[in-house]
Amino acid sequence: MTDLSPLQKARYQYAPKLPKMLRNGISEISVLEGEETTSVADQEKIKALFPNTYGKKEITFQKGQNTSVAKKQVVGVILSGGQAPGGHNVVCGLYDALKATNPENVLYGFKKGPSGLLEDDYLIFDDAYIDQYRNTGGFDIIGSGRTKLETEDQFAVAAEVCKKHGITAIVIIGGDDSNTNAAVLAEYFAAHDAGVQVIGCPKTIDGDLKNEDIECSFGFDTATKTYSEVIGNIERDANSAKKYWHFVKVMGRSASHVALECALQTQPNVCLISEEVAEKKMSLSQIADYIADSVEARAAKGMNFGVAIIPEGVVEFVPEFSALIAEINELLAGSKAETFNALPNWKEKYAFIEKGLSQEAMSVFAILPEGIQQQLFLERDPHGNVQVSLIESEKLFSAIVKAKLEERKAAGTYKGKFNALHHFFGYEGRCAFPSNFDADYCYSLGYNAFMLIQYGYNGYLSKVSNLSKSADEWVAGGMPITKMMNIERRHGEDKPVIRKALVELDGKPFKFFEAHREQWAKETCYTYPGAIQYYGPAEVCDLTTRTLALEKGE
Numbered sequence: 001m002t003d004l005s006p007l008q009k010a011r012y013q014y015a016p017k018l019p020k021m022l023r024n025g026i027s028e029i030s031v032l033e034g035e036e037t038t039s040v041a042d043q044e045k046i047k048a049l050f051p052n053t054y055g056k057k058e059i060t061f062q063k064g065q066n067t068s069v070a071k072k073q074v075v076g077v078i079l080s081g082g083q084a085p086g087g088h089n090v091v092c093g094l095y096d097a098l099k100a101t102n103p104e105n106v107l108y109g110f111k112k113g114p115s116g117l118l119e120d121d122y123l124i125f126d127d128a129y130i131d132q133y134r135n136t137g138g139f140d141i142i143g144s145g146r147t148k149l150e151t152e153d154q155f156a157v158a159a160e161v162c163k164k165h166g167i168t169a170i171v172i173i174g175g176d177d178s179n180t181n182a183a184v185l186a187e188y189f190a191a192h193d194a195g196v197q198v199i200g201c202p203k204t205i206d207g208d209l210k211n212e213d214i215e216c217s218f219g220f221d222t223a224t225k226t227y228s229e230v231i232g233n234i235e236r237d238a239n240s241a242k243k244y245w246h247f248v249k250v251m252g253r254s255a256s257h258v259a260l261e262c263a264l265q266t267q268p269n270v271c272l273i274s275e276e277v278a279e280k281k282m283s284l285s286q287i288a289d290y291i292a293d294s295v296e297a298r299a300a301k302g303m304n305f306g307v308a309i310i311p312e313g314v315v316e317f318v319p320e321f322s323a324l325i326a327e328i329n330e331l332l333a334g335s336k337a338e339t340f341n342a343l344p345n346w347k348e349k350y351a352f353i354e355k356g357l358s359q360e361a362m363s364v365f366a367i368l369p370e371g372i373q374q375q376l377f378l379e380r381d382p383h384g385n386v387q388v389s390l391i392e393s394e395k396l397f398s399a400i401v402k403a404k405l406e407e408r409k410a411a412g413t414y415k416g417k418f419n420a421l422h423h424f425f426g427y428e429g430r431c432a433f434p435s436n437f438d439a440d441y442c443y444s445l446g447y448n449a450f451m452l453i454q455y456g457y458n459g460y461l462s463k464v465s466n467l468s469k470s471a472d473e474w475v476a477g478g479m480p481i482t483k484m485m486n487i488e489r490r491h492g493e494d495k496p497v498i499r500k501a502l503v504e505l506d507g508k509p510f511k512f513f514e515a516h517r518e519q520w521a522k523e524t525c526y527t528y529p530g531a532i533q534y535y536g537p538a539e540v541c542d543l544t545t546r547t548l549a550l551e552k553g554e
Helices: 005-012 020-024 043-049 086-101 114-118 127-131 152-165 176-191 220-241 257-266 274-279 285-297 317-331 336-342 346-356 360-365 370-378 392-410 437-455 507-521 544-552
Strands: 029-036 057-062 072-080 107-108 122-124 169-174 195-201 245-250 304-311 420-425 460-465 475-480 485-490 491-496
Touching: 005 020, 005 460, 020 029, 020 057, 020 437, 020 475, 029 274, 043 346, 043 485, 043 491, 043 507, 057 127, 072 460, 072 485, 086 127, 086 437, 107 114, 114 127, 114 152, 127 507, 176 195, 176 491, 195 437, 220 245, 220 257, 220 304, 220 437, 245 257, 257 304, 257 507, 257 544, 274 336, 285 392, 285 507, 317 346, 317 360, 317 370, 336 346, 336 420, 346 360, 346 370, 392 420, 437 460, 437 475, 475 544, 507 544
Parallel strands: 072 107, 072 169, 169 195, 195 460, 245 304, 245 420
Antiparallel strands: 029 057, 057 475, 107 122, 460 475, 485 491
């Protein structure tokens, strides 16, 4: 182990809080069964694909006599997908519950994600190893990976590896794709009588793995507090220097939960919400006008500064931009890409583009900064498609806004100054020391996962709810993964997947934002959350996200 910072040494001493029900010891935990579940959509198709694991009941743990079968448990755990703060505590909670139940129980950690299971690359946890990672950020305890478990051959290999080690349960810690794979693996094990349970734990800093049962995915709390601290610092700097507009891109390719939460914590002048852009079918020009209106209104009051939050995937929600991308992909399909690439300079390539695109698509293309135009044609994925995720949307919008303001200045309606700076906050939040909330929540998810294993459940997500209250009032249980699933078109095929939870435009968090954003756009209403606090008053240290508080009416 490397040298330790004072904070890391102190965090080793932190004892994560469990729901009161899980503190009673395994002998005093019983199960309360709820209603049978159905998938969120496409019920008949999902039922046909998951005949052994569909329609199971939700369960809640309560005080009572334990009726599970006492036996030695050998469990495997996998970290899957991108890092999120608190992942280590899920593993620690799982390990502690497993050992508290029976010191002879064993926990295998498969290295570098699902590939570790397929390649039989593992370590066996012990106290000394686990203790190095308690309450720390990152996934370096065993590493993570993005290998998908989705083929019959892979499932057969996984079953053989489990059989070799006597493993009777696998815990997969991951996001929507990883838990989709967990559901499919659970169905395979059940159909083939493999004797292996699969339990999922909901992880993603994007906040899009949730429903009425899974109130939030772990890591979202810490990541948004980390980003909000820095956005608050930028706001303070903007208000001090009074000469820059800061365009801040934050994580969120498919959903805008991170952007919305950061806006609720910091009250910037502008925050785009991708789901609203799609709902209103806004054009790039309309979005730029919306931002320019704030710039102009503030400039009229002598405030030539501001902060705008941009979700990274917003351009994919702009209908005209999506249509442009589709035309570009078609324009460069097959041998036409070679013809385009052979042209000697950008001027000739631009003429090729102008000739090949429709008038509607060309009108969108023409307003883009030249750097973005070239990026759309020159940086392509292995299939020859535009890599939309690489588009620097914060620079795209600041450039279009600048052009809009120059038009307004020429028309005499705008007399201010506009100087833009750009930031992207993503990786900075993925491996932060988990907040007290995430440390507690993750430890509880892991501890609870073992209770689901002990009671023989398969194809379930570890569920801890009532999260806006103190940990004493949290409720532990489980939910069938199939409840969150629907059918979506992926790579030309219909696939069963967990439906991503997007920002609800009629939900309380967005409605609060909507009610205040006009004032924030014109005035300086910045709030400064500061750094995550680990020690001190509970109202500061154990604070949940504004999103969760508003959803719960607090």
